Amino acid sequence: MNLLPLLFVGLGVVLLLAAWAVWHQGRRVRECVRDLLALPDDIHPMDWPQQASTVLRRAGIGGMAWQGQWFGDPVQGQWGNPSNPDWTGLTLEAGPDCNIELSWAGLARTNEAKALALVVVDVFVQSWLSRMRQRTQAVAVALAQRAHLHLYWQHDMRNLAQWVGLMADEFGSASPEKLPRLAQRLQQQAPLVLAKAQKLLAATEASAPPPAQGFALRAPSPATRSEPGSEPDAAPRPQSQATAHAQRPALQACPVLAVVEGAAQLAGLSLRCESAHDNPHISELHARALERTLDNIFSNVARDGAARAQGQALRLTWAVQGDQFQARLLTPHLSTPWPERPFEPMQTTTGSGLGLYQARRSLRDVGGDLTAQPTPEGIAFDWRVALFEQRQIF
Numbered sequence: 001m002n003l004l005p006l007l008f009v010g011l012g013v014v015l016l017l018a019a020w021a022v023w024h025q026g027r028r029v030r031e032c033v034r035d036l037l038a039l040p041d042d043i044h045p046m047d048w049p050q051q052a053s054t055v056l057r058r059a060g061i062g063g064m065a066w067q068g069q070w071f072g073d074p075v076q077g078q079w080g081n082p083s084n085p086d087w088t089g090l091t092l093e094a095g096p097d098c099n100i101e102l103s104w105a106g107l108a109r110t111n112e113a114k115a116l117a118l119v120v121v122d123v124f125v126q127s128w129l130s131r132m133r134q135r136t137q138a139v140a141v142a143l144a145q146r147a148h149l150h151l152y153w154q155h156d157m158r159n160l161a162q163w164v165g166l167m168a169d170e171f172g173s174a175s176p177e178k179l180p181r182l183a184q185r186l187q188q189q190a191p192l193v194l195a196k197a198q199k200l201l202a203a204t205e206a207s208a209p210p211p212a213q214g215f216a217l218r219a220p221s222p223a224t225r226s227e228p229g230s231e232p233d234a235a236p237r238p239q240s241q242a243t244a245h246a247q248r249p250a251l252q253a254c255p256v257l258a259v260v261e262g263a264a265q266l267a268g269l270s271l272r273c274e275s276a277h278d279n280p281h282i283s284e285l286h287a288r289a290l291e292r293t294l295d296n297i298f299s300n301v302a303r304d305g306a307a308r309a310q311g312q313a314l315r316l317t318w319a320v321q322g323d324q325f326q327a328r329l330l331t332p333h334l335s336t337p338w339p340e341r342p343f344e345p346m347q348t349t350t351g352s353g354l355g356l357y358q359a360r361r362s363l364r365d366v367g368g369d370l371t372a373q374p375t376p377e378g379i380a381f382d383w384r385v386a387l388f389e390q391r392q393i394f
Helices: 005-036 045-051 054-060 111-173 179-205 241-247 256-266 284-302 304-311 355-364
Strands: 059-071 073-082 088-093 098-106 253-255 272-273 281-283 314-320 324-331 369-375 378-386
Touching: 005 054, 005 111, 045 054, 045 059, 045 073, 045 272, 045 304, 054 059, 054 073, 054 111, 059 088, 059 111, 059 378, 088 111, 098 111, 111 284, 179 256, 253 256, 253 284, 256 272, 256 281, 256 324, 281 378, 284 304, 284 324, 284 355, 284 378, 355 369, 355 378
Parallel strands: 272 314
Antiparallel strands: 059 073, 059 098, 088 098, 253 281, 314 324, 324 378, 369 378
């Protein structure tokens, strides 16, 4: 009977010590999770296991190994104890180009300690997946931007090729008496064609658009790659807003009617402008967008035999509304029926099916717009673009 109180006291001490051990381990796990989440955001995904190794060791992980594919390149790494087939493992996937086989060994002996260590591993894995998906999303955004530019460049080259084809057709079928007139016209168009070709070459030779802001695209350290140099070069850190503004060149002004008349002249079309206003100016950025829009519209008219046979001058009426240049361009009816949804891509059976879509997209990219509708006199294209202001920042 005298031993019973001692037995209860001993049991209470054991339970107290067990509770203290669980509380201590839980506190350590909480600190490990906090330290994991506090690691810098700009750590490359393939550097993440190595950077998190100190925290994982404190949580009771004795070793970790990983291998797989990262955008087609083999990657692998290890820290701690040598890899063992008995280690716990799982597969991490962040898209078709990124998959990693991860395995680790735990040092905990009790079930409670093992469970708490798994909490830290789970946070580590979820953070790693998040970083990999941020990277793959950033790459997807950059590729989408590049594809967007390639569509523009492709259509610009197509328009130039159409111009060459029209000129070759006119020269090939011209009588000797008409050759001097065609040569004179070609001489007038040569500076416009040269400028357009130089712009296209400059655009296609420029570097790729920057990745989406907020994603770090730094290459991983060589220790985490199986082949040095298999990752892209490190992207520059974003500049401060003041530095970016200081390095941005000043915008230049372009007479908007010069852009319109140059595009019409390049297509071999006559244009009649009707307005009592002075010739306003737009920025170079808006001028390039408007030039691409008009190239798509004018090239459709220029290569349409029925429209060219009419010999009808295109009519442009315009006005200034606030800070916007608003215009209506009236073109002849074309031989092909006007589509029900003209700006929907891939609707026409001729050409690339992207001409009018890109014509509108070009203006919308700089805050303008383009609409069109058939009228008894022809097709009316209504478009607007912002006027030039020196304080504009792009």
